[in-house]
Amino acid sequence: MTHTTVDSDEAARLRNEVVDRLVADGAISSPEVEAVMRKVPRHAFAPEASLEKAYAPYxxxxxxxxxxxxxxxxxxxxxxxxxxxxxxxxxxxxxxxxxxxxxxxxxxxxxxxxxxxxxxxxxxxxxxxxxxxxxxxxxxxxxxxxxxxxxxxxxxxxxxxxxxxxxxxxxxxxxxxxxxxxxxxxxxxxxxxxxxxxxxxxxxxxxxxxxxxxxxxxxxxxxxxxAHREELLLVAGTPEIGLRFDDGLPADPSLLDNAVTTPRVELWTGVEVGRGELVDTLQMHLAITLPGFCVMTVDPDLDSGIVAPSNESFSLAAVDGADFAYLTVRRTEDDKGVEYGVHALGPTASGFAKIVADHVRDWARDRRGGPNPVIRVHPAGTPDAQIPADRVIDKVHSRISLAWSPA
Known part of the structure; x- marks a missing residue:
């Protein structure tokens, strides 16, 4: 039985409910988009799902x-x-x-x-x-x-x-x-x-x-x-801790082999964010400023406590030679938000933790609450001199530039 045979009034009710919520949340800001999302039966194009799942807003x-x-x-x-x-x-x-x-x-x-x-x-x-x-x-x-x-x-x-x-x-x-x-x-x-x-x-x-x-x-x-797959670096050669790189592995990944044998350094930044505050610019800031930027994941079935991220499936991280570091959070004293901290491992982990923490503080001072960087797409082979950027990411067909201010 397809959704076209169920009570159309119930489908319409659910459809209007989800649109009402998206309007209230600011996800819909165009009256034209609101009108078509109320008109077209979403469930008819998702017959694999129940009505409730078809109209789940997020x-x-x-x-x-x-x-x-x-x-x-x-x-x-x-x-x-x-x-x-x-x-x-x-x-x-x-x-x-x-x-x-x-x-x-x-x-x-x-x-x-x-x-x-x-x-x-x-x-x-x-x-x-x-x-x-x-x-x-x-x-x-x-x-x-x-x-x-x-x-x-x-x-x-x-x-x-x-x-x-x-x-x-x-x-x-x-x-x-x-x-x-x-x-x-x-x-x-x-x-x-x-x-x-x-x-x-x-x-x-x-x-x-x-x-x-x-x-x-x-x-x-x-x-x-x-199609392009991220490259996975397994720290110490085990699947417990994975560092995912989108544009190629570090020049010598073997330098990290002994990082997990060193004590974990913990450094708190003093940068606090409230619940629901957008931190997309923090992600972009670190991606732009940290040469060894990556994403860390931890296999929960193999977690031995070597690292302690606040999110095992996605933690902002970076590698510098034989050291790696990642961001974590802890609740603020008033329980109204979280404070960012840095964990680092490796022979010079203390110094690298400070570098990453300083970048978080720079974000809080200069980029927090501001606009995202301007993203430009140039054809592959475009000379650096013709690309205004704080960072250029080379792809196969294009050069993607990220710049915090217009050219």
Whole structure:
């Protein structure tokens, strides 16, 4: 039995409830986006889930996994879809290319562009495109074009678009995407930079892309020719402590072999943050300023207490030669927030802990509560002199620059 056979009043009630909450939370700021999210039946595009799960406001619906349980495709959480549609600034009559099919987002886009517009949705997986085609046809969106193709390859027969929206986690920006944009066109993409993913709204400016907004998000990673896996460094060669590097391992990872044999250094920064305070700029600040920036994970089944992170699955970390350090937190005395601290291990851990702690204090003084860095995408091979940046991240097809102030 599909959701189309259940009580439509209950589905409408749940749909309006989740939209009401997203409006109250500020996740929906556009009346056009609010209208389409109230109109299009989300549950009809997520038949794998119960009504309650389909309309959970901050949860995705997984639609495909591999033999190992790795997520391959999903219907994004409502707040993520609302956020990206707001970033996209879709208008009637626009031509839109969606990369990463599921059906629901293409239906939203079709409503937003109207009869005068055009929506093409593509995916590398024929199972996904077949599903999207079926669901779109069943629910009145037959005018959406669905294509099975690796979107990182040339898309010469599809024309140009006012908007390219990517709904899979991307590590690189291939020329096939930027080459499909009209002058002044917009690219909205969940872009991974040094292990941190942001939904970035880019506009085309001359020969490069420049960010207008960037928000924390998480997405199923891209497949195909632009797929990119993080590299995992197992500290001391055991799976207990893993350091994940997005752009290559340290020059000599073996230097860390004896780090866990040294006493753990603990240093508290005096930087306190309240509950619910956004710290996305802290993440970006450390990614920009620390050369050996990475993410630490701990296997809870093997945890021997060598490290004591506040989040075993995601801790901001860094490596410097034979030392590594990570951020942790403890509750403030008034229990209204947390204080950031640094744990470090290695032969010169005390010195490295101070370096990392000073970067946290610099963030609190200079970046806290401020805007995110400007993110620019330049073609690979662009000379350094032409890229204003506090850090440049080299990819295969592009050079991603991060700068705290406009050029």
């Amino acid at each position: 949860a995705a619906v997984i639609t495909k996994t591999d033999a190992h349980g790795v997520q391959l495709s999903s219907v994004s959480a409502p707040q993520i879809q609302a956020m990206m549609l707001g970033q996209a600034r879709v208008r009637p009559g626009m031509r839109v290319l969606e990369i990463g099919s599921g059906g629901l987002n293409a239906a939203y886009l079709a409503e937003l562009v109207g009869e005068a517009g055009d929506v093409v949705t593509v995916d590398i997986d024929s199972t996904v495109t077949d599903r999207a085609r079926r669901l779109l046809d069943e629910h009145g969106f037959g005018r959406v074009r669905v294509v099975c193709v690796d979107a990182a390859e040339p898309l010469d027969d599809l024309g140009t678009f006012d908007l390219v929206m990517v709904t899979a986690g991307a590590w690189d920006i291939p020329p096939a995407w930027t080459g499909r944009l009209t002058p002044g066109g917009r690219l909205v993409v969940p872009l991974r930079m040094r292990g941190l993913t942001r939904s970035v709204a880019f506009v085309r400016v001359d020969d490069h892309l420049e960010s207008e907004s960037a928000f924390v998000c998480g997405f199923v990673p891209m497949q195909g020719s632009t």
